[in-house]
Amino acid sequence: MTRTALRICPLCEATCGLVLTVDGGRVTHARGDREDVFSAGFVCPKGASFGALDADPDRLTRPLIRRDGVLEPATWAEAFAAVAVGIGGVSGPYGGEAVGVVLGNPNVHTMAGGLYPGQLVAALRTRSVFTASTLDQMPKHVSCGYLFGDPDAIPVPDLDRTGHLLLIGANPLVSNGSLATAADFPGKLRALRRRGGRLTVIDPHRTRTARVADRHIAPRPGTDAALLLAMVQVILAEGLADPGDLTPYLSGLDELRALAADFPPEAVAAYCDVPAADIRGLARELAAAEKAAVYGRLGSTAVEFGTLTSWLVDVLNILTGNLDRPGGAMFPLSATARAPRPPQPGKGFRTGRWHSRVAGHPETKGELPAVALAEEIDTPGEGRLRALVVVAANPVLSAPDGLRLDRALAGLDFMVSVDPYLNETSRHADVVLPPPPPAQSAHYDFAFSTLAVRNTVRYSPPAVPLAEGAMDEPEILARLILAVLGEGGPDADPAAVDAQAVARRLGAETADPQSPVHGRETAELAAQLAGRTGYERRLDMMLRLGPYGDGFGAAPEGLTLARVLERPHGIDLGALRPRLPQVLRTASGTLELVAPPLAADVPRLRDAVAHGGDAGNLVLIGRRHLRSNNSWMHNVPVLTGGSNRCTAQLHPDDAARLGLADGAPARIKGDGGEITVQVEITDTLRPGVLSLPHGWGHDRTGTRLSAASRTPGANVNQLLDGTRLDPLSGTAVLNGFPIRVEAAD
DSSP: OEEEEEEEOOSSTTOOEEEEEEETTEEEEEEEOTTOTTTTTOOOHHHHTHHHHHTOTTSOOSOEEEETTEEEEOOHHHHHHHHHHHHHHHHHHHOGGGEEEEEOGGGGGSHHHHHSHHHHHHHHTOOOEEEGGGGTTHHHHHHHHHHHSOTTOOOEEOTTTOSEEEEESOOHHHHOOSSSBOSOHHHHHHHHHHTTOEEEEEOSBOOHHHHTSSEEEOOOTTOHHHHHHHHHHHHHHTTOOOOGGGGGGEEOHHHHHHHHTTOOHHHHHHHHTSOHHHHHHHHHHHHHOSSEEEEEOHHHHSSTTHHHHHHHHHHHHHHTTOBTSTTSEEOOOOTTSOOOOOOOOOOOOOOOSSBOTTTOOBOBTTBOOGGGHHHHHHSOSTTOOOEEEEESOOHHHHSSOHHHHHHHHHTOSEEEEEOSSOOTTGGGOSEEEOOOOGGGSOBOOTTGGGSBSSEEEOOBOOSSOOOTTOOOHHHHHHHHHHHHTTOOSTTOOTHHHHHHHHHHHHHHHHTOTTSTTTTOOHHHHHHHOOOSSHHHHHHHHHHHHSTTBOGGGTSTTSBOHHHHHTOTTOEEEESOOOOTTTTOOSTTSSEESOOHHHHHHHHHHHHHHHHTTTTTSEEEEOOOOTTOOTTTTTTOGGGSBTTBOOEEEEOHHHHHHHTOOTTSEEEEEETTEEEEEEEEEOTTBOTTEEEOOSSOOOOOTTOOOHHHHHSOOOOGGGGOOSOOEETTTTEEOOSSEEEEEEEOO
């Protein structure tokens, strides 16, 4: 019997609504949901291939346990028993710190990843936490932490109302947006042009987005911080700053003026390889625009000065009065966020509450840099990591020096992976716990609704029942938590994990005088929660206590899970609205323009400008593709091939100088090693730059990725040894580092 089902796409940050055609429990087709309140029918090739990914024959369907060195199928009971023994065998004699947690990017695309990792870390009593954030967006968290006091208060461009959009190191026509959840980014840019708006792109690559821009500036990679600080200098020196309604909340303007004084456009032009007149023009156009937004992404974060660049993006939004106003950069308000309270000073933001054992890297936002993972395992001594819990992560490909990490993982006492594939990382596990395909899972975007360019609420129940013998991912993680607590016997009830989370949240709310449920009985509130499962009850609680919620009866027309289920295409909660000073959690209660750690890093930028950077070397940058998302989707044949290839793109002038021919192999060398990749000559790159995509290198033995292994590509991160970091955030420098290139046999 053929039927249709609605499902929010979990394959990128656009979170588009899909209509799935289901035949006998199998998804046979996917199209955009034209009635979806957020995406209105938009779909990209990844979403259209939902059925192919869902039915990938290489997906694991049963747990695996390593017996006599070989991973073999096992029952769920056997798997969780093995986890309890393996983790207990390490944490017992060596303590919780000997067990690390690694969380990959897919965690933010699932309900389970949004609800359970915090409880898992608490159960392990470990501070050895590593995530994909320090390979991606951590500089933005740090800069927002210092500016606003909350590292999760990230402003996004108000795309539907802006008149001047300045993009830095972002290619949303390919990535579909990132740290700015926006379905149909192409349509939003077309609408910007129709209303007479202007699009400017700063990127060393003439990307698909740059090709539709009114102006494209191609600086030397990694120099964006200097370019933006020069724009700040122009705006302040020429009297163009106009913070407007932000003025009462500002502090540190004089300190900012002093820092910027050494960075006029003429001082940074050679370093950035951008004429001073162009930099002045960018600053003047931005200041003159009636409604403008500056937005930066991976090309501006995974670089040597990623935190400074991320900070300066919002400094420009602040100086031009475009922060927190319609058409500028605004703060979304998710339906599951904590309900707003009266503004009050917070504790501010800081890093370095603890440090890594080997290199002494400071903690940032509760985690350590991903580049420290290998050395924490393979360096002998007290406190060495001896076990890992890896959830939806593949750091062998996504982190620098995968060869070293590969060897380190092989030396662990125990490792458990929650992963649907036997990939380059999970092949080292002693236990593999496979979640079901996405069609069999419920979906709510906890993370991306906090970054959405319009406030909506949407929930997708499972489109297809769980297959026989499968276990839903929330139950997997709940049972994993119980196993590490030593409570994971065959009669363990995973609902206890959800009940504990509900009790903790309701206890805090009933004790809070500002909460709508202050003074009420937690048992009475818990009894009102609806939902078929523990995670649905938790979602119902969060919706009720959120900014649009019914407050358990305090606002009878407010949101509940039942009301959201009544509207399967979603509920539109309206355009973004100003939220200052409510979002501020700085100790001063102000927008702190110049936090001391940021000011202390500016001399490092001044030195780089003075020494000219790596002007004489080829510099490497990454590359996105519309049919790919990191290392996730290279095993789906319909998404690979064509232009989605692992090639080394470079300018014709560089190819001629180096004696490289189109289609021929080139040997590329970096701090961490070398790789051989096919050359692709293109004039879309500025001279002096080579571009390689991220997430390839599927050539290791022991994986079960039949399609990916046929076209493995090369792991670009093997060119790095992990020593290049943005010091303020611990983020790996994946863009803008020097390489050496020569023809290969």
